[in-house]
Every structure is written in structure tokens, then in C-alpha cells.
Amino acid sequence: MGSNLIICLIPAILVLFGLRKLRERSWGFCKNNTTLNNKVAIITGANSGIGYEVAKELASRNAEVILACRNVDLAKKAIMRIEKELQKKLKLRAMELDLASLKSIEQFVSNVQDQYPYIHILINNAGLAYPKNEIHLTENNFEMHFGVNHLGHFYLTTLLLNTLRKSAPSRIIIVSSSLHEKGEINIDSLETVAQGKNLYANSKLANIYFCKELAKRAKSTGLCTYAVCPGWVYTSLFRHSIRWYHYILVAPIAFFFMRSPKQGSQTIIYCATEPSLENQTGLLYRNCASYTSRVKFDDDTASKLWEKSEYLINSRLG
Numbered sequence: 546m547g548s549n550l551i552i553c554l555i556p557a558i559l560v561l562f563g564l565r566k567l568r569e570r571s572w573g574f575c576k577n578n579t580t581l582n583n584k585v586a587i588i589t590g591a592n593s594g595i596g597y598e599v600a601k602e603l604a605s606r607n608a609e610v611i612l613a614c615r616n617v618d619l620a621k622k623a624i625m626r627i628e629k630e631l632q633k634k635l636k637l638r639a640m641e642l643d644l645a646s647l648k649s650i651e652q653f654v655s656n657v658q659d660q661y662p663y664i665h666i667l668i669n670n671a672g673l674a675y676p677k678n679e680i681h682l683t684e685n686n687f688e689m690h691f692g693v694n695h696l697g698h699f700y701l702t703t704l705l706l707n708t709l710r711k712s713a714p715s716r717i718i719i720v721s722s723s724l725h726e727k728g729e730i731n732i733d734s735l736e737t738v739a740q741g742k743n744l745y746a747n748s749k750l751a752n753i754y755f756c757k758e759l760a761k762r763a764k765s766t767g768l769c770t771y772a773v774c775p776g777w778v779y780t781s782l783f784r785h786s787i788r789w790y791h792y793i794l795v796a797p798i799a800f801f802f803m804r805s806p807k808q809g810s811q812t813i814i815y816c817a818t819e820p821s822l823e824n825q826t827g828l829l830y831r832n833c834a835s836y837t838s839r840v841k842f843d844d845d846t847a848s849k850l851w852e853k854s855e856y857l858i859n860s861r862l863g
């Protein structure tokens with residue numbers, strides 16, 4: 546009886562693992578191992594999750610990597626962890642950046658520009674997601690998802706734009722999400738909770754519009770932009786929404802669909818380093834290949850989002 550059970554169970558488990566392996570192959574990985582000597586990269590939110598893995602990989606390719614994090618101690622701990630894992634001293638730097646504060650963004654950019662004349666890679670990776678019934682605002686009273694995921698990165702990027710242009714060929718990677726397909730852009734209520742139901746998805750849609758508009762504005766300057774959907778990744782992103790029973794309910798699905806942070810970092814690393822992407826700009830990527838969203842992006846929304854973002858920032862700088 547017991548042995549029958551085992552005889553049935555073993556093939557079932559093998560089949561499950563086989564399916565998982567097949568899925569993993571479809572996610573792709575960054576094959577090109579091109580080195581990044583003399584390159585400087587900034588990664589926001591690099592102390593955990595996907596950003597941590599990207600920082601580790603770029604530094605191991607010999608880039609100088611700035612971990613731009615709201616908690617410098619966590620960034621320093623991440624650096625120690627990376628150097629311990631790789632058994633090597635790398636060119637990693639921890640610098641403070643709170644994307645929920647326009648003042649902190651300005652301070653960060655000024656610190657960077659004092660020390661680094663060139664920035665070749667900017668990875669806008671930091672992000673947060675709150676449960677739908679919660680309202681959070683940034684220091685400057687913007688709705689938090691919009692304020693951090695889009696507007697904070699928008700401000701950071703535009704302040705660094707001259708440095709990035711001067712450093713061409715340079716790349717800006719904007720980490721979005723497949724959930725952007727559920728988002729909407731309401732130009733008149735962007736900064737408030739009135740912008741729609743799925744605030745996280747809205748901010749991730751704004752990320753892609755920003756990527757496209759920036760590509761257009763930086764055309765032929767050697768500065769290229771790439772938007773990335775990393776896939777569903779096991780990180781602490783949903784720490785504010787997750788309850789203990791979710792682990793039980795989601796576990797079977799997670800087994801097939803969830804990537805490790807390392808797997809989730811592959812498309813970002815691909816966009817940051819792959820030589821053949823050199824002149825591609827304004828496109829969306831997932832599974833280490835370009836991909837077409839179901840959303841029809843229109844130029845008008847892209848340019849209005851840019852203008853409104855500038856307007857909102859100026860209105861709060863006073």
C-alpha cells in the first residue's frame with residue numbers, strides 16, 4: 546500500500562519539476578557576458594529583490610555600481626552580502642535616495658554629480674505596492690505609487706539627463722510590470738487617489754509612457770531607453786498586502802510561475818548590457834526579448850504625461 550503510493554508519487558513529483566524546468570527555460574537569461582570596464586551604473590532600490598541581483602551582476606562585470614537606496618544601512622549591508630557571496634572586493638557604493646522626496650532626489654543627484662562626471666547606465670528599479678484600500682502620500686503630497694514609481698524616477702532621470710547624454714552610448718532601463726496592461730492614465734488626476742482603481746498598475750503604465758517619450762526626446766543622442774517587465778518574482782514587493790494564508794493558496798501557482806530574484810533580474814541585465822540592443826530605444830522587453838504589449842500606446846498621452854509630470858514637480862518645488 547505504502548510502496549504503491551511512493552511509486553505513484555515519485556513520477557508525479559518528477560513531472561512537476563520537469564514542468565518547472567520547462568517554464569524556467571522560457572524565461573530566458575542574459576547570455577552575453579560582455580564586461581563593463583570603466584562604466585558607471587546607478588540602480589534604485591538595489592538593497593533587495595531584483596535590484597540587488599542586478600547590482601551584483603553589473604559589479605561582477607566590473608562596472609562601478611551606485612546602490613541608490615532610501616536606507617543607506619540596508620544598502621551597505623547589501624554590498625557586504627554581495628562581496629561575501631562573490632568572495633571579491635567590487636566597485637559598489639551606497640548612496641541615499643528617497644524617491645518619495647523631491648528634496649532627497651535633488652540631494653542625491655548633486656552628490657552623484659560631485660563625484661561622477663559620467664553615468665552610463667541608469668536603472669529605475671525601485672518600486673512599491675500597497676493594498677488597494679490604503680492611501681499613502683509622498684513627502685510632497687503625491688499619491689505614493691505615482692509619486693515613487695513614476696514621478697520620483699521621472700525627476701531623477703531628467704536631473705541626470707545631461708550627464709547621461711554626455712556619457713553616450715548610455716542606457717536607461719525602466720522597470721515596469723505586465724500589470725501595466727490593467728492600468729490607466731488620467732492626466733487630470735495623476736497625482737491623487739482619484740486616478741483609478743489600480744494605482745500600482747497605473748504607475749507601471751506611466752513607466753512605459755515615460756520610456757517611450759524619453760526615447761523620442763533623446764533620439765539620435767546615443768542615449769537609449771528600455772522598459773522591462775521582469776515577470777512574477779519572489780521578492781518583498783507585496784510585503785504590505787501579503788497574509789499568511791496567501792502563502793498556502795498561492796504556493797501551487799507560485800511553483801510554476803514565480804521566478805527567483807536572479808531569474809527576475811535577467812531581462813534588466815540583458816537590456817543594460819546586450820551589445821546588439823545598442824541602437825534600440827523606446828521598446829518593451831520581457832523574457833530577454835522585446836515584446837508587444839496589448840496596450841496601444843499613443844504619442845499624445847506620452848507627451849501630456851511628460852508635461853504634467855514637469856508641471857507637478859515645479860508646482861511643489863515652490
Ligand SMILES: NC(=O)c1ccc[n+]([C@@H]2O[C@H](COP(=O)([O-])OP(=O)(O)OC[C@H]3O[C@@H](n4cnc5c(N)ncnc54)[C@H](OP(=O)(O)O)[C@@H]3O)[C@@H](O)[C@H]2O)c1
Nearest residue numbers: 590593594595643644645670671672722777778780781782
Ligand atoms: N516582484 C514582482 O513580481 C515584480 C513584478 C513586476 C514588476 N516588478 C517591479 O520590480 C521592481 C523591483 O521590485 P522587487 O520585486 O525587487 O521588490 P522589493 O524587493 O520590494 O524591492 C523594491 C525596492 O524599492 C525600494 N523603494 C521603495 N520605496 C522607495 C523609495 N521611496 N525610495 C527609494 N527606494 C524605494 C525598496 O527599498 P526598501 O527596501 O527600503 O523598502 C526596495 O529596495 C519594482 O519596480 C517592481 O514594481 C516586480
Ligand SMILES: *[C@@H]1O[C@H](CO)[C@@H](O)[C@H](O)[C@H]1NC(C)=O
Nearest residue numbers: 576577578579819820821822
Ligand atoms: C556578445 O555580443 C558580441 C557583439 O554582438 C558578440 O560578438 C559576442 O560573441 C557575444 N558573446 C556571447 C558570449 O554571446
Ligand SMILES: *[C@@H]1O[C@H](CO)[C@@H](O)[C@H](O)[C@H]1NC(C)=O
Nearest residue numbers: 576577578579580581605606
Ligand atoms: C564569455 O563567454 C565566452 C563564451 O562562453 C567565453 O569564451 C569568454 O571567456 C567569456 N568572457 C568572459 C569575460 O567571461
Ligand SMILES: *[C@@H]1O[C@H](CO)[C@@H](O)[C@H](O)[C@H]1NC(C)=O
Nearest residue numbers: 714819820821822823824825
Ligand atoms: C549603432 O549605431 C552606430 C552609429 O550609427 C553604429 O556605429 C553601430 O554599429 C550601431 N550598433 C549596432 C549594434 O547596430
